[in-house]
Amino acid sequence: MAGFETGLRKSAPTKPGNVPKKNFPSSTMTENHSELQYLKSLVNQLNAKIHTLENDFSKDWNDVKDKGASDLHRYGADAKTKAEQAGNDLRRYSEDAKAKAEHAGEDLRRYGEDAKVRAEHAGEELTSSFQKLRENASQKMHQISSGIAQSANHFKGKTEQTAEQVGNQLSKDTEGVRMVLIGPPGAGKGTQAPKILERFNNMVCHLATGDLLRAQVQQGTDLGKQAKKIMDQGGLVSDEIMVGMIKDQLQNNKQCQHGFILDGFPRTTTQAEKLDQMLIARKQKMDHVVELQIPDSLLISRIVGRLVHPASGRSYHTEFNPPTKDMTDDITGEPLVHRSDDNEATLSKRLATYHQQTAQVTDYYKKHGIWAPVDATRSPAAVWQSISAIFDAKRA
Numbered sequence: 003m004a005g006f007e008t009g010l011r012k013s014a015p016t017k018p019g020n021v022p023k024k025n026f027p028s029s030t031m032t033e034n035h036s037e038l039q040y041l042k043s044l045v046n047q048l049n050a051k052i053h054t055l056e057n058d059f060s061k062d063w064n065d066v067k068d069k070g071a072s073d074l075h076r077y078g079a080d081a082k083t084k085a086e087q088a089g090n091d092l093r094r095y096s097e098d099a100k101a102k103a104e105h106a107g108e109d110l111r112r113y114g115e116d117a118k119v120r121a122e123h124a125g126e127e128l129t130s131s132f133q134k135l136r137e138n139a140s141q142k143m144h145q146i147s148s149g150i151a152q153s154a155n156h157f158k159g160k161t162e163q164t165a166e167q168v169g170n171q172l173s174k175d176t177e178g179v180r181m182v183l184i185g186p187p188g189a190g191k192g193t194q195a196p197k198i199l200e201r202f203n204n205m206v207c208h209l210a211t212g213d214l215l216r217a218q219v220q221q222g223t224d225l226g227k228q229a230k231k232i233m234d235q236g237g238l239v240s241d242e243i244m245v246g247m248i249k250d251q252l253q254n255n256k257q258c259q260h261g262f263i264l265d266g267f268p269r270t271t272t273q274a275e276k277l278d279q280m281l282i283a284r285k286q287k288m289d290h291v292v293e294l295q296i297p298d299s300l301l302i303s304r305i306v307g308r309l310v311h312p313a314s315g316r317s318y319h320t321e322f323n324p325p326t327k328d329m330t331d332d333i334t335g336e337p338l339v340h341r342s343d344d345n346e347a348t349l350s351k352r353l354a355t356y357h358q359q360t361a362q363v364t365d366y367y368k369k370h371g372i373w374a375p376v377d378a379t380r381s382p383a384a385v386w387q388s389i390s391a392i393f394d395a396k397r398a
Contacts, residue, residue: 178261185294188305192317206261236351294378309338
């Protein structure tokens with residue numbers, strides 16, 4: 003500070019008009035002394051200010067230094083704490099991850115052991131099932147082999163018997179037959195007609211007027227439309243239509259050259275007379291008229307279960323004559339159907355019309371001595387025996 007004061011004194015300006023003189027009067031000396039005192043006062047004030055500033059600066063610097071050191075220490079402590087926490091968290095996470103990995107490994111080992119045990123059990127069960135399957139298959143094969151052997155022996159015996167019967171029939175039935183099969187709906191005409199065809203080696207034709215009419219209905223011809231309307235109402239088709247259809251078949255169906263089985267025709271005396279006229283023109287005559295007789299009450303129970311093969315006309319019954327396979331024709335494997343007119347209401351009306359008109363036909367053929375009744379309430383096999391006996395008696 004002394005140096006600073008000395009410099010200040012040297013640099014302090016003089017008041018204007020104060021020019022140094024060599025000799026100073028006393029008044030001048032007094033003034034200079036006052037000025038000097040003033041300057042000293044200023045220097046002292048300035049020194050005091052500087053001292054105050056130095057103190058303030060020192061204090062502020064110490065405060066800043068202390069605060070910075072404190073903050074730095076605090077930040078360092080916080081950083082250290084956070085670092086320690088992070089380390090702890092990392093160690094904890096590592097331990098958790100390690101524990102989970104160990105648990106996962108244990109679960110995996112346990113699942114592997116379970117899978118191994120299950121696989122072993124499955125293998126044992128599969129082996130056991132396969133063994134049982136082999137045993138069952140062996141038993142089945144043995145049963146099948148035995149059944150085949152029995153069937154073969156049975157078939158051989160039946161074949162020999164059938165061959166003998168066919169041989170006997172061939173000597174008798176090579177000329178064919180011309181016959182009428184009479185009976186109400188459901189009496190079994192469709193069941194017996196194929197047997198008659200077999201008896202005559204399929205050398206004759208089977209003309210079922212109902213099937214002929216239904217074929218016309220399926221084809222949508224005018225005749226078919228008229229016939230469908232009449233049949234749905236339970237009525238009978240006119241003589242002109244029926245006679246025309248039969249005449250066309252006898253003339254154009256090659257299978258009819260050796261004979262025929264008429265099923266459902268004639269149904270009136272007029273039709274019977276016209277049929278005889280056609281045969282006379284062909285120099286032929288009727289051989290048999292077989293009537294299947296059965297009460298109406300039994301017919302109603304039969305008709306509701308009747309099944310028909312549309313293409314051939316073969317008929318079955320769900321109870322009395324079922325097919326080998328449900329709803330399937332035994333010969334072709336084609337589906338069987340229920341006729342739309344096979345219901346009780348339509349049947350009752352058809353039976354009334356049948357009895358009214360057919361009685362005249364049976365009387366007509368009784369007079370010619372070729373009519374024969376057959377009890378159709380029995381089984382199809384028993385009915386066939388009666389029909390076959392009629393043929394045998396005629397040929398004897």
